[in-house]
Amino acid sequence: xxxxxxxxxxxxxxxxxxxxxxxxxxxxxxxxxxxxxxxxxxxxxxxxxxxxxxxxxxxxxxxxxxxxxxxxxxxxxxxxxxxxxxxxxxxxxxxxxxxxxxxxxxxxxxxxxxxxxxxxxxxxxxxxxxxxxxxxxxxxxxxxxxxxxxxxxxxxxxxxxxxxxxxxxxxxxxxxxxxxxxxxxxxxxxxxxxxxxxxxxxxxxxxxxxxxxxxxxxxxxxxxxxxxxxxxxxxxxxxxxxxxxxxxxxxxxxxxxxxxxxxxxxxxxxxxxxxxxxxxxxxxxxxxxxxxxxxxxxxxxxxxxxxxxxxxxxxxxxxxxxxxxxxxxxxxxxxxxxxxxxxxxxxxxxxxxxxxxxxxxxxxxxxxxxxxxxxxxxxxxxxxxxxxxxxxxxxxxxxxxxxxxxxxxxxxxxxxxxxxxxxxxxxxxxxxxxxxxxxxxxxxxxxxxxxxxxxxxxxxxxxxxxxxxxxxxxxxxx
Amino acid sequence: xxxxxxxxxxxxxxxxxxxxxxxxxxxxxxxxxxxxxxxxxxxxxxxxxxxxxxxxxxxxxxxxxxxxxxxxxxxxxxxxxxxxxxxxxxxxxxxxxxxxxxxxxxxxxxxxxxxxxxxxxxxxxxxxxxxxxxxxxxxxxxxxxxxxxxxxxxxxxxxxxxxxxxxxxxxxxxxxxxxxxxxxxxxxxxxxxxxxxxxxxxxxxxxxxxxxxxxxxxxxxxxxxxxxxxxxxxxxxxxxxxxxxxxxxxxxxxxxxxxxxxxxxxxxxxxxxxxxxxxxxxxxxxxxxxxxxxxxxxxxxxxxxxxxxxxxxxxxxxxxxxxxxxxxxxxxxxxxxxxxxxxxxxxxxxxxxxxxxxxxxxxxxxxxxxxxxxxxxxxxxxxxxxxxxxxxxxxxxxxxxxxxxxxxxxxxxxxxxxxxxxxxxxxxxxxxxxxxxxxxxxxxxxxxxxxxxxxxxxxxxxxxxxxxxxxxxxxxxxxxxxxxxxxxxxxxxxxxxxxxxxxxxxxxxxxxx
Numbered sequence: 001x002x003x004x005x006x007x008x009x010x011x012x013x014x015x016x017x018x019x020x021x022x023x024x025x026x027x028x029x030x031x032x033x034x035x036x037x038x039x040x041x042x043x044x045x046x047x048x049x050x051x052x053x054x055x056x057x058x059x060x061x062x063x064x065x066x067x068x069x070x071x072x073x074x075x076x077x078x079x080x081x082x083x084x085x086x087x088x089x090x091x092x093x094x095x096x097x098x099x100x101x102x103x104x105x106x107x108x109x110x111x112x113x114x115x116x117x118x119x120x121x122x123x124x125x126x127x128x129x130x131x132x133x134x135x136x137x138x139x140x141x142x143x144x145x146x147x148x149x150x151x152x153x154x155x156x157x158x159x160x161x162x163x164x165x166x167x168x169x170x171x172x173x174x175x176x177x178x179x180x181x182x183x184x185x186x187x188x189x190x191x192x193x194x195x196x197x198x199x200x201x202x203x204x205x206x207x208x209x210x211x212x213x214x215x216x217x218x219x220x221x222x223x224x225x226x227x228x229x230x231x232x233x234x235x236x237x238x239x240x241x242x243x244x245x246x247x248x249x250x251x252x253x254x255x256x257x258x259x260x261x262x263x264x265x266x267x268x269x270x271x272x273x274x275x276x277x278x279x280x281x282x283x284x285x286x287x288x289x290x291x292x293x294x295x296x297x298x299x300x301x302x303x304x305x306x307x308x309x310x311x312x313x314x315x316x317x318x319x320x321x322x323x324x325x326x327x328x329x330x331x332x333x334x335x336x337x338x339x340x341x342x343x344x345x346x347x348x349x350x351x352x353x354x355x356x357x358x359x360x361x362x363x364x365x366x367x368x369x370x371x372x373x374x375x376x377x378x379x380x381x382x383x384x385x386x387x388x389x390x391x392x393x394x395x396x397x398x399x400x401x402x403x404x405x406x407x408x409x410x411x412x413x414x415x416x417x418x419x420x421x422x423x424x425x426x427x428x429x430x431x432x433x434x435x436x437x438x439x440x441x442x443x444x445x446x447x448x449x450x451x452x453x454x455x456x457x458x459x460x461x462x463x464x465x466x467x468x469x470x471x472x473x474x475x476x477x478x
Numbered sequence: 479x480x481x482x483x484x485x486x487x488x489x490x491x492x493x494x495x496x497x498x499x500x501x502x503x504x505x506x507x508x509x510x511x512x513x514x515x516x517x518x519x520x521x522x523x524x525x526x527x528x529x530x531x532x533x534x535x536x537x538x539x540x541x542x543x544x545x546x547x548x549x550x551x552x553x554x555x556x557x558x559x560x561x562x563x564x565x566x567x568x569x570x571x572x573x574x575x576x577x578x579x580x581x582x583x584x585x586x587x588x589x590x591x592x593x594x595x596x597x598x599x600x601x602x603x604x605x606x607x608x609x610x611x612x613x614x615x616x617x618x619x620x621x622x623x624x625x626x627x628x629x630x631x632x633x634x635x636x637x638x639x640x641x642x643x644x645x646x647x648x649x650x651x652x653x654x655x656x657x658x659x660x661x662x663x664x665x666x667x668x669x670x671x672x673x674x675x676x677x678x679x680x681x682x683x684x685x686x687x688x689x690x691x692x693x694x695x696x697x698x699x700x701x702x703x704x705x706x707x708x709x710x711x712x713x714x715x716x717x718x719x720x721x722x723x724x725x726x727x728x729x730x731x732x733x734x735x736x737x738x739x740x741x742x743x744x745x746x747x748x749x750x751x752x753x754x755x756x757x758x759x760x761x762x763x764x765x766x767x768x769x770x771x772x773x774x775x776x777x778x779x780x781x782x783x784x785x786x787x788x789x790x791x792x793x794x795x796x797x798x799x800x801x802x803x804x805x806x807x808x809x810x811x812x813x814x815x816x817x818x819x820x821x822x823x824x825x826x827x828x829x830x831x832x833x834x835x836x837x838x839x840x841x842x843x844x845x846x847x848x849x850x851x852x853x854x855x856x857x858x859x860x861x862x863x864x865x866x867x868x869x870x871x872x873x874x875x876x877x878x879x880x881x882x883x884x885x886x887x888x889x890x891x892x893x894x895x896x897x898x899x900x901x902x903x904x905x906x907x908x909x910x911x912x913x914x915x916x917x918x919x920x921x922x923x924x925x926x927x928x929x930x931x932x933x934x935x936x937x938x939x940x941x942x943x944x945x946x947x948x949x950x951x952x953x954x955x956x957x958x959x960x961x962x963x964x965x966x967x968x969x970x971x972x973x974x975x976x977x978x979x980x981x982x983x984x985x986x987x988x989x990x991x
Contacts, residue, residue: 383621399661411654
């Protein structure tokens with residue numbers, strides 16, 4: 001490994017050493033605010049370094065990690081999302097009797113490191129490493145409020161299911177290695193691409209098992225069962241973290257390496273992925289209709305959105321990858337806003353997760369309700385929001401490869417989706433009086449979270465109105 | 479630039495009225511009103527340009543404005559105005575002013591937010607009429623939905639939530655199908671010419687085999703037919719029109735329905751000339767069915783607004799008939815019908831609103847004998863009802879007459895059926911008049927007659943209905959260049975086939991897979 005490769009790794013090192021630093025500071029001086037500031041500065045430094053070292057890209061830093069614009073873009077997303085979650089968590093934990101909230105930020109830094117490694121991995125080893133750093137940190141994060149039974153329940157559920165899926169993932173890797181004799185993702189793709197013969201059963205089994213692991217992490221049907229429970233059980237800012245950071249890293253790998261078009265001799269892979277996409281869109285949107293809990297609605301809607309994103313993996317053409325990157329960006333921003341609103345409105349006694357908590361919110365807190373409406377409209381794909389351009393982009397990618405069936409399902413299922421987004425919006429604009437006193441109390445809004453939300457909303461508006469610069473940038477990555 | 483201002487003024491003044499309403503709710507109304515008046519004057523100033531400068535006659539766009547928006551995908555912010563869009567924009571802004579005026583007393587809650595939505599839906603509609611980039615068109619098409627949804631859902635009548643949902647889902651599903659159609663045309667054009675663009679002027683020259691064109695056209699046709707509405711997919715309309723507040727009904731009936739007709743004229747006919755020709759017999763049949771079916775149901779209603787809503791279905795049947803008759807008379811009649819229906823139906827909805835304000839009911843069975851209580855109101859309503867049933871001398875007569883002449887040359891049967899529709903129109907219109915203003919005043923209504931503000935509203939409407947009924951030539955002259963262009967479209971329907979070409983080439987993406 002030469003010097004430039006080392007320099008290209010600087011953002012990862014900052015994040016890794018920063019985590020250690022935070023870990024060391026906590027036992028010496030336990031102070032919530034200090035930990036948050038320290039974590040934010042680590043994230044900010046790592047984010048800044050992304051721009052400083054771009055001149056050295058792309059680099060293959062050891063066989064494990066490929067550092068290029070693509071990986072850095074996702075790392076930037078992950079870092080920014082983590083920073084937003086830190087701000088939200090600070091206010092959220094501040095309002096509760098949590099004795100030691102400091103380690104939360106340590107876990108978040110580690111998880112974002114894992115996710116960033118995932119986005120840059122080019123080898124089975126780094127893939128698994130990144131995945132495990134991410135997942136194990138998430139166990140701690142989900143059940144951090146250990147006095148609350150729902151957090152513990154969610155944590156156990158996630159622990160069991162995630163370890164099973166990791167096992168599948170690992171077994172799949174072993175099978176693929178047994179068949180192809182390499183663990184380098186780039187080489188595997190090349191071999192599969194140029195393969196003249198039929199794909200062997202061992203290889204197909206391996207790919208299918210890895211698909212299980214991927215499907216679990218991205219919460220795609222039929223590996224989605226954990227999603228609603230974990231989303232509901234975890235504290236609102238942590239849910240935002242699971243929905244964005246953990247999915248973002250995994251999606252980056254999938255977008256880069258796991259494309260069925262790379263395996264021309266195994267059409268079954270294409271069909272199963274298409275089936276998963278279709279079922280995810282339909283089931284996610286359909287099940288969300290049945291919910292009365294905003295967190296669960298968003299959980300099912302995220303299943304549907306990942307289904308939309310799969311279209312960009314199935315359809316292979318000049319715009320599919322950029323469509324995927326654009327959409328996941330919009331999706332992450334929107335999800336952060338939505339869960340940010342929930343965590344702002346949550347009080348010590350109760351999470352603002354029932355639909356009734358939002359009754360007439362607009363007339364009491366026009367700004368909060370306005371931002372939430374904007375985020376929901378973005379999820380629904382209405383103009384002026386990033387979600388609109390993103391959905392258009394995905395549909396364009398699908399039509400480009402003439403995936404008519406999938407695109408039709410996307411159009412119809414997202415119309416089902418409108419129902420529940422509109423349901424939340426209608427609730428916020430309704431005239432009825434709120435019956436849940438806890439939420440009614442006019443607590444002052446926490447400035448840190450509001451700052452994060454305002455910034456995210458502006459970003460989403462920017463993506464929805466003048467996206468040319470961003471799209472140009474994304475084009476340069478793929 | 480003036481075209482951009484037309485939209486920007488509406489968007490910004492919408493935000494402004496939401497802000498100023500914090501101090502005084504009345505401010506929001508004045509902001510909205512003055513913005514709309516300024517916008518209308520701007521639009522009329524464009525009007526002046528056409529008549530002064532005959533050179534623009536050759537070039538059918540009176541004014542164009544464009545700037546790159548998302549160049550990577552060939553998307554431009556491209557606005558253009560021709561005779562058709564100009565008349566539609568003026569109609570939009572005129573009815574927009576009326577919508578603000580009718581809400582003056584009716585809307586008492588959340589006034590700032592109301593005017594924000596009102597102005598934004600108008601901005602979306604103006605955008606739809608001006609957009610010359612298909613992506614931009616879709617953008618505005620979707621943009622007008624949300625504010626309209628709020629107008630129905632927040633300020634509507636009893637059953638508003640249901641109506642708002644229904645409206646939104648119908649339009650959204652059909653809009654997404656249109657998006658698929660747009661993208662299909664975009665990629666085919668890009669594939670054949672190497673130029674990936676959403677520019678309208680380029681896309682109308684897209685070469686497609688007839689099978690592809692047939693299916694892509696359906697995406698567009700469904701979206702426009704839902705808005706129009708054409709008969710089997712009209713069911714959202716009675717609910718939305720009935721439950722919306724008066725201003726919402728005015729915008730829905732007067733303007734949103736017109737975007738469907740406009741879309742058919744602007745996009746479906748030029749982009750898919752042959753497929754549209756092949757569709758024409760079916761579309762015209764549906765139009766005729768709509769005329770009769772709408773009239774029949776209008777006759778059966780006991781709710782004032784619901785009755786007027788069904789007359790919309792009937793009147794817009796004429797529009798569908800006229801568009802697909804595809805000759806000069808029919809086109810002229812269609813444009814006239816769009817304007818006349820916009821004025822007369824809005825007028826009836828406004829009367830329904832005025833009556834509802836005073837009687838708090840829309841039930842025809844409870845009304846009756848109001849003429850003696852409010853004779854001026856009765857007289858005014860009489861004019862509107864006469865316009866709606868197509869009395870000579872009023873705008874609707876000109877429109878329906880022209881359409882019937884055009885349709886007669888294509889199909890005598892359909893023309894005959896449509897004339898029966900006119901008889902039905904007389905029946906339901908007179909029944910409306912009879913139920914509300916004549917007969918015994920069983921509930922002993924004592925209501926105030928029209929006030930000054932209401933006189934301004936109805937006065938303007940009556941004036942335009944009469945002027946356009948007696949002298950429609952200025953409108954016809956304005957839209958003539960657009961109609962000429964429609965008449966030049968190639969029609970090769972003899973060789974049309976709905977069957978897929980051999981070999982089957984549905985894979986327009988070139989099959990990278």
